[in-house]
Amino acid sequence: MEQSKRPALLSLAKVLADAAVPYAVIGGVALQVHQDEPRTTLDIDLAVPQRGLIPRAQLEAAGFRETGRFEHSENWVGPGGTPLQFTDDPVLSGAIERAVVIDLEGVPLRVIGRADLLREKLRAGTDPARRRSKRLQDLADVQALLEIDPTLAAGLTAEQRDLLDRLPP
Numbered sequence: 110m111e112q113s114k115r116p117a118l119l120s121l122a123k124v125l126a127d128a129a130v131p132y133a134v135i136g137g138v139a140l141q142v143h144q145d146e147p148r149t150t151l152d153i154d155l156a157v158p159q160r161g162l163i164p165r166a167q168l169e170a171a172g173f174r175e176t177g178r179f180e181h182s183e184n185w186v187g188p189g190g191t192p193l194q195f196t197d198d199p200v201l202s203g204a205i206e207r208a209v210v211i212d213l214e215g216v217p218l219r220v221i222g223r224a225d226l227l228r229e230k231l232r233a234g235t236d237p238a239r240r241r242s243k244r245l246q247d248l249a250d251v252q253a254l255l256e257i258d259p260t261l262a263a264g265l266t267a268e269q270r271d272l273l274d275r276l277p278p
Contacts (some may be wrong), residue, residue, distance in 0.1 A: 120187065123171070134204060148250075154194050157195050167233055173187045201246055207232065223257075227254045234248040234251060235272070248276060
């Protein structure tokens, strides 16, 4: 896992564990957890069942500060300037429940499982509202997950397989 975000991620995991908030790390940081190859990402993305569960006072006490609110997300910045985004997208509720727990320096960190991450990356990679470069990165992330765990391909639809087959070799 990239080291520059580690202090913020560790602090965040402690706050969320202490507040007993259900969540799952998603996005690029989750991909870093599930693969050995480096994956650059600017922020830490988390899914929560409801934004009302975000422990704002505890986060602020730990050095985080809110920077914006949107329809399905909240942006924060952590100690050291690490951007953080919470989403309450209802599509991720099952993934939050199925999150895997890893040990991060003695602190439990809940991370979206590989199969859920694959589905989420496919969804993002086919979202026409996202920039093309982001969609292509998401589809490359899907391919990387399939290379790590080929058994994940069993969960793909024929349409999803066709999409991935059209990617450059």
